[in-house]
Amino acid sequence: xxxxxxxxxxxINRFHVLDTIRRFGAIxxxxxxxxxVLSATTVSAITASLLDxxxxxxxxxxxxxxxxxxxxxxxxxxxxxxxxxxVGAKIASNRLVFCVTNFQGDVLASLTLPVRVDRLPVEVIxxxxxxxxxxxxxxxxxxxxEIKTVALSLPGIIEHGTGRVRSSAIxxxxxxxxxxxxxxxxxxxxxxxxxxxxxxMAEHWFGRGRDCDDFxxxxxxxxxxxxxxxxxxxxxxxxxxxxxxxxxxxGSDPEHAIxxxxxxxxxxxxxxxxxxxxxxxxxxxxQGMGRVRGLIEEGDNELRIAxxxxxxxxxxxxxxxxxxxxxxxxxxxxxxxxxxxxxxDSLRVAFAKAIPDPLKNVAxxxxxxxxxxxxxxGAAAVALGELYGSPWGTTGPARRSTAIEFSEK
Amino acid sequence: xxxxxxxxxxxINRFHVLDTIRRFGAIxxxxxxxxxVLSATTVSAITASLLDxxxxxxxxxxxxxxxxxxxxxxxxxxxxxxxxxxVGAKIASNRLVFCVTNFQGDVLASLTLPVRVDRLPVEVIxxxxxxxxxxxxxxxxxxxxEIKTVALSLPGIIEHGTGRVRSSAIxxxxxxxxxxxxxxxxxxxxxxxxxxxxxxMAEHWFGRGRDCDDFxxxxxxxxxxxxxxxxxxxxxxxxxxxxxxxxxxxGSDPEHAIxxxxxxxxxxxxxxxxxxxxxxxxxxxxQGMGRVRGLIEEGDNELRIAxxxxxxxxxxxxxxxxxxxxxxxxxxxxxxxxxxxxxxDSLRVAFAKAIPDPLKNVAxxxxxxxxxxxxxxGAAAVALGELYGSPWGTTGPARRSTAIEFSEK
DNA sequence: GCACTTAATTCGCGTCGCGTTGTAATTGCG
DNA sequence: CGCAATTACAACGCGACGCGAATTAAGTGC
Numbered sequence: 001x002x003x004x005x006x007x008x009x010x011x012i013n014r015f016h017v018l019d020t021i022r023r024f025g026a027i028x029x030x031x032x033x034x035x036x037v038l039s040a041t042t043v044s045a046i047t048a049s050l051l052d053x054x055x056x057x058x059x060x061x062x063x064x065x066x067x068x069x070x071x072x073x074x075x076x077x078x079x080x081x082x083x084x085x086x087v088g089a090k091i092a093s094n095r096l097v098f099c100v101t102n103f104q105g106d107v108l109a110s111l112t113l114p115v116r117v118d119r120l121p122v123e124v125i126x127x128x129x130x131x132x133x134x135x136x137x138x139x140x141x142x143x144x145x146e147i148k149t150v151a152l153s154l155p156g157i158i159e160h161g162t163g164r165v166r167s168s169a170i171x172x173x174x175x176x177x178x179x180x181x182x183x184x185x186x187x188x189x190x191x192x193x194x195x196x197x198x199x200x201m202a203e204h205w206f207g208r209g210r211d212c213d214d215f216x217x218x219x220x221x222x223x224x225x226x227x228x229x230x231x232x233x234x235x236x237x238x239x240x241x242x243x244x245x246x247x248x249x250x251g252s253d254p255e256h257a258i259x260x261x262x263x264x265x266x267x268x269x270x271x272x273x274x275x276x277x278x279x280x281x282x283x284x285x286x287q288g289m290g291r292v293r294g295l296i297e298e299g300d301n302e303l304r305i306a307x308x309x310x311x312x313x314x315x316x317x318x319x320x321x322x323x324x325x326x327x328x329x330x331x332x333x334x335x336x337x338x339x340x341x342x343x344x345d346s347l348r349v350a351f352a353k354a355i356p357d358p359l360k361n362v363a364x365x366x367x368x369x370x371x372x373x374x375x376x377x378g379a380a381a382v383a384l385g386e387l388y389g390s391p392w393g394t395t396g397p398a399r400r401s402t403a404i405e406f407s408e409k
Numbered sequence: 410x411x412x413x414x415x416x417x418x419x420x421i422n423r424f425h426v427l428d429t430i431r432r433f434g435a436i437x438x439x440x441x442x443x444x445x446v447l448s449a450t451t452v453s454a455i456t457a458s459l460l461d462x463x464x465x466x467x468x469x470x471x472x473x474x475x476x477x478x479x480x481x482x483x484x485x486x487x488x489x490x491x492x493x494x495x496v497g498a499k500i501a502s503n504r505l506v507f508c509v510t511n512f513q514g515d516v517l518a519s520l521t522l523p524v525r526v527d528r529l530p531v532e533v534i535x536x537x538x539x540x541x542x543x544x545x546x547x548x549x550x551x552x553x554x555e556i557k558t559v560a561l562s563l564p565g566i567i568e569h570g571t572g573r574v575r576s577s578a579i580x581x582x583x584x585x586x587x588x589x590x591x592x593x594x595x596x597x598x599x600x601x602x603x604x605x606x607x608x609x610m611a612e613h614w615f616g617r618g619r620d621c622d623d624f625x626x627x628x629x630x631x632x633x634x635x636x637x638x639x640x641x642x643x644x645x646x647x648x649x650x651x652x653x654x655x656x657x658x659x660g661s662d663p664e665h666a667i668x669x670x671x672x673x674x675x676x677x678x679x680x681x682x683x684x685x686x687x688x689x690x691x692x693x694x695x696q697g698m699g700r701v702r703g704l705i706e707e708g709d710n711e712l713r714i715a716x717x718x719x720x721x722x723x724x725x726x727x728x729x730x731x732x733x734x735x736x737x738x739x740x741x742x743x744x745x746x747x748x749x750x751x752x753x754d755s756l757r758v759a760f761a762k763a764i765p766d767p768l769k770n771v772a773x774x775x776x777x778x779x780x781x782x783x784x785x786x787g788a789a790a791v792a793l794g795e796l797y798g799s800p801w802g803t804t805g806p807a808r809r810s811t812a813i814e815f816s817e818k
Numbered sequence: 819g820c821a822c823t824t825a826a827t828t829c830g831c832g833t834c835g836c837g838t839t840g841t842a843a844t845t846g847c848g
Numbered sequence: 849c850g851c852a853a854t855t856a857c858a859a860c861g862c863g864a865c866g867c868g869a870a871t872t873a874a875g876t877g878c
Contacts, residue, residue, distance in 0.1 A: 042834085072842060439824085
């Protein structure tokens with residue numbers, strides 16, 4: 001455990017203040033004090049230091065206290081957008097999405113490269129990422145050395161600390177250090193994160209999880225991702241591993257075990273319909289599910305059934321998550337949601353049927369259709385979160401290793 | 410978030426020191442300093458305060474530095490066993506287990522009441538618990554007013570803060586406040602906790618999780634319990650709800666959905682063999698699984714298959730937990746383990762088959778056959794942990810409520 | 819008996835958060 | 849226009865904390 005000293009105390013409160021300014025935008029010192037339950041004195045001291053460091057700036061307008069604004073007007077504080085810039089990226093099998101954001105997470109430039117990186121060698125992917133980053137940074141009118149951090153997100157199992165990709169649908173080889181490959185090319189601090197964790201941060205900072213420090217997020221795309229926010233922090237497993245949902249086995253019999261990803265991933269839904277070249281092309285373009293929806297509406301019964309089956313499996317999986325994590329909220333995101341009610345109807349039914357009675361009112365299910373850019377922005381948020389100096393140190397080297405063994409008493 | 414002030418800082422370090430003394434027994438101030446990474450000064454100050462409060466005591470022996478012990482001898486510090494006493498209890502369907510422990514968790518007296526409380530009204534159960542507590546306290550040579558806290562553990566979904574039992578195989582009625590019922594009778598601080606959380610704490614304090622601040626525990630008894638330790642703290646869900654494993658749905662099709670508890674609970678294994686009165690009696694006595702093992706060895710093929718099926722389902726469920734939580738360790742406990750390899754063989758096979766390759770070496774699986782008393786002791790440990798003044802406040806009122814709803818963008 | 823070694827305490831310093839006091843910047847009203 | 853009222857913020861002093869250095873305590877070895 002981290003030992004508590006005055007330095008940590010200050011780090012915590014400083015982060016708390018900075019985070020409050022981020023969340024509530026232009027905000028006065030008094031209000032920060034109210035929200036953080038810190039004294040005006042302390043807030044003044046911390047904000048002075050933040051101003052000194054150039055992380056925030058003052059604005060002498062926007063004081064919107066109701067009615068007669070008597071007394072000395074409040075000085076509003078905002079993040080200094082120019083305090084830092086980061087690049088966030090989403091690496092998916094058929095596209096790369098980049099965005100450059102400023103210190104408060106505003107997108108300065110974004111770029112989508114519709115390239116199929118699926119199963120390419122790591123070095124090639126890294127080259128593509130390098131190009132994308134360079135170009136997106138240029139689009140934002142910046143130079144590479146003005147970028148503090150690059151955060152990459154991709155599906156799979158990622159070791160956050162080391163930036164190692166344990167496995168990913170995108171990479172042929174397991175256990176590649178994407179972080180190293182990028183640092184070698186760009187010489188910028190690089191974070192590698194699971195895409196589910198990235199979109200989890202995005203929902204927490206910009207989306208449907210803004211008001212909530214504890215929720216579970218299910219990302220339904222080509223892969224099925226899981227992000228867990230606990231106490232405002234991403235939940236990480238051993239060695240800071242990211243979590244996965246697609247590997248959840250649906251079935252009790254090992255002989256007939258079937259993974260959720262084989263039921264509810266986009267490929268699973270499309271299986272059997274590969275022949276249709278319109279769908280194939282649409283998938284290449286990342287529009288697969290919208291296209292599938294169209295086909296269902298035109299009467300493709302096979303796809304309709306596949307979508308419903310995926311929804312059922314997801315509904316059950318989500319009920320399982322509620323039983324296992326008891327989260328106050330579950331947020332659903334991902335391109336597969338484009339199927340709309342063809343997916344969601346059966347999802348709702350299956351969830352309602354699967355959720356045990358006493359857990360019925362525990363979790364609020366929220367469905368959020370988000371843009372690709374938000375995923376990249378989420379990766380940027382991960383990077384910014386660390387720049388803000390989160391005092392709990394989510395970063396760091398992997399911890400002691402453990403080997404599997406069946407040891408008995 | 411909790412705001413950081415000097416008081417919190419001191420609370421954290423004080424807890425850290427106290428916890429170190431608990432974990433390592435007789436320990437000198439120097440060593441505490443090394444382990445906590447606190448300065449000798451700070452350790453001295455904190456230990457002085459702990460001595461002053463009577464929580465620890467000194468011992469001028471046991472300095473076992475290797476070889477020539479030169480210099481001023483170390484004064485060893487230990488918990489003061491008499492600083493507090495608590496009662497821990499395990500409430501199971503066919504027995505009540507109580508233990509009185511001192512401040513360091515040593516069992517002063519224990520008591521097993523082989524009564525079937527299954528489906529009895531709450532008030533009756535509370536009466537039985539009252540009797541058990543009173544008698545066990547008397548057995549320990551203590552008076553009731555010397556007991557600081559009573560901690561009850563039982564299977565089901567428990568709201569830790571309020572002491573409300575949302576649902577339990579034991580209670581007929583849902584949503585009963587067991588805490589209130591007990592406080593009314595004993596007028597002692599009462600904690601109600603899921604039995605899985607209790608045994609999780611027991612493993613962390615006394616068992617196979619001593620060296621580990623992060624692990625997942627699966628309790629396989631009549632009910633299937635789940636405990637998650639994260640950063641040395643019990644993971645709690647919304648409203649401080651306990652987690653459940655038995656409600657995990659094994660299957661992708663809502664029509665054929667089957668809960669893990671219907672495959673791997675003791676009742677599920679015994680199903681179809683109810684006719685055998687020897688088994689029925691054995692179950693009454695809480696020896697069900699040992700008896701079942703005997704029957705299997707005598708050639709009961711039906712039971713052998715049921716056990717294997719349960720093992721398979723559990724192996725899959727555990728693989729799912731590893732994917733979802735990525736814990737460095739999974740500890741298996743519970744009376745069903747008495748089936749031995751009739752359960753574990755298929756469990757191992759199913760786990761190995763279900764666990765995705767990249768997660769193979771993440772979690773160490775540990776099987777621990779524990780006594781009933783340890784469960785009760787775990788409940789006591791939950792109580793003691795709060796007495797130690799864990800600064801993160803696991804106790805407290807339930808937080809804001811949330812209703813289920815499907816809201817979309 | 820004296821040097822040596824190590825443990826534990828004491829002392830002084832710097833930092834933190836907080837309450838109080840003082841100052842700055844505005845409105846309201848005569 | 850001027851002055852009181854009001855409100856935001858900064859400055860000062862207090863007490864608590866943790867830490868490093870110096871000091872005291874309590875042994876061993878010769």
